[in-house]
Amino acid sequence: DTGVSQNPRHKITKRGQNVTFRCDPISEHNRLYWYRQTLGQGPEFLTYFQNEAQLEKSRLLSDRFSAERPKGSFSTLEIQRTEQGDSAMYLCASSTGTGTEAFFGQGTRLTVV
Amino acid sequence: GEDVEQSLFLSVREGDSSVINCTYTDSSSTYLYWYKQEPGAGLQLLTYIFSNMDMKQDQRLTVLLNKKDKHLSLRIADTQTGDSAIYFCAESIRNDYKLSFGAGTTVTVRA
Numbered sequence: 001d002t003g004v005s006q007n008p009r010h011k012i013t014k015r016g017q018n019v020t021f022r023c024d025p026i027s028e029h030n031r032l033y034w035y036r037q038t039l040g041q042g043p044e045f046l047t048y049f050q051n052e053a054q055l056e057k058s059r060l061l062s063d064r065f066s067a068e069r070p071k072g073s074f075s076t077l078e079i080q081r082t083e084q085g086d087s088a089m090y091l092c093a094s095s096t097g098t099g100t101e102a103f104f105g106q107g108t109r110l111t112v113v
Numbered sequence: 114g115e116d117v118e119q120s121l122f123l124s125v126r127e128g129d130s131s132v133i134n135c136t137y138t139d140s141s142s143t144y145l146y147w148y149k150q151e152p153g154a155g156l157q158l159l160t161y162i163f164s165n166m167d168m169k170q171d172q173r174l175t176v177l178l179n180k181k182d183k184h185l186s187l188r189i190a191d192t193q194t195g196d197s198a199i200y201f202c203a204e205s206i207r208n209d210y211k212l213s214f215g216a217g218t219t220v221t222v223r224a
Binding site: 004033035040041042043045048056091093102103104105106107 | 201
């Protein structure tokens with residue numbers, strides 16, 4: 001296993017379109033997190049899964065955003081009706097239930113034009 | 114995040130020590146972390162410190178924690194050009210890895 005994998009690495013979309021990103025965590029990790037990072041800022045927490053259960057959602061996650069982790073393995077993050085303000089790097093991280101270290105993927109950079 | 118503050122830029126000469134500072138506001142933070150991000154890449158965990166410790170050393174990295182002043186620092190000894198990156202300080206309140214990050218300090222290493 002080579003770590004947390006995110007696809008695609010880059011996505012350019014027109015305003016109003018829907019986009020979906022995928023995250024494959026490290027295989028034995030039961031916790032999965034999504035963060036968003038805008039230019040010049042640190043990552044901001046979006047949501048968190050333990051196995052398939054979505055346990056916490058930030059108020060940053062508007063109704064246009066939905067995340068799933070149907071089988072407790074990979075996760076998807078969908079943004080509907082994209083807006084220019086959605087342009088950012090979307091980062092996924094995973095960890096075990098007991099460790100202190102989470103591993104981040106390379107991120108998906110979204111550009112809404 | 115608004116709860117974690119860092120200076121934005123640091124320039125250091127190759128071979129010197131770098132010191133990156135961070136302040137946080139939540140006294141119930143349990144773990145504090147330092148991450149490194151190179152251009153176009155994800156985040157790499159460099160080191161972390163538990164809130165009941167005041168110092169941790171790991172090879173060229175030394176973390177100092179002043180819990181009373183809510184101040185965290187990262188010292189990089191013998192700074193190399195490969196250390197040029199953005200360094201983020203982050204805190205977690207409980208061990209579920211919900212992190213609050215600072216805006217990052219851009220470290221530039223000059224020859």
